[in-house]
């Protein structure tokens with residue numbers, strides 16, 4: 001008998017993977033956590049039935065959510081990761097020797113433990129002495145934190161369930177306050193191409209645009225996320241420009257080891273299809289970028 005995992009992307013569209021084994025299943029205090037083995041994408045972590053991480057395509061998401069902001073901040077020393085319990089974003093941040101502090105706040109300790117058990121390569125950064133792992137609510141953490149960060153990376157679940165409050169305006173205001181004079185917040189956003197999510201994306205962009213000095217959007221292709229077209233919101237405090245003349249660096253020392261990110265990907269990710277520009281008309285500053 002064949003076993004299949006199916007995620008409903010819309011009432012009319014489903015995504016399925018053949019499963020060879022269920023490796024882990026747990027109802028945590030926050031969500032349903034499952035890990036399955038699949039021939040197509042390797043091990044897959046599911047939260048509340050939605051794909052979060054797969055062995056085969058996680059590098060796209062984690063490299064994009066981490067290296068795009070950090071390449072724009074050659075002086076960055078302090079980074080905060082909110083969410084990211086599988087460890088992929090921490091792994092990418094730990095590649096930068098210049099980072100002195102990498103704080104990470106994940107609400108669900110069970111996700112961290114499952115990553116340690118089933119995704120040792122993805123969570124390799126957990127062993128880095130600069131990484132301070134806190135199990136707690138990222139929203140509360142950012143409200144109270146004192147020392148400013150250079151970058152805040154919101155590696156959350158979708159805007160339903162335990163990650164919902166990481167998409168509201170009050171949270172973005174606290175993030176703005178928690179950044180230094182020049183800083184960047186990057187948050188993952190929903191797919192722009194599916195009409196069901198268009199309102200959510202526009203609302204998220206409105207909240208950030210009202211709070212930050214400038215908002216940009218960039219795209220990546222993550223096959224196991226709904227539609228495969230995924231977006232990231234890049235919110236600048238001060239004069240940080242995603243394609244500014246100081247966009248650099250640091251990553252060049254380990255660039256050969258990356259699987260997705262490079263300067264061409266960085267520039268290209270900010271070039272948006274017209275339908276996305278229209279959807280976010282008046283909110284994003286991508287048009288000001290020199291990406292001819």
Ligand code: SPD
Pocket residue numbers: 050051052053061084085086087088089155156157158188225226
């Ligand atoms: N619909 C899937 C969205 C998942 C975004 N976050 C993934 C976390 C991986 N570190």
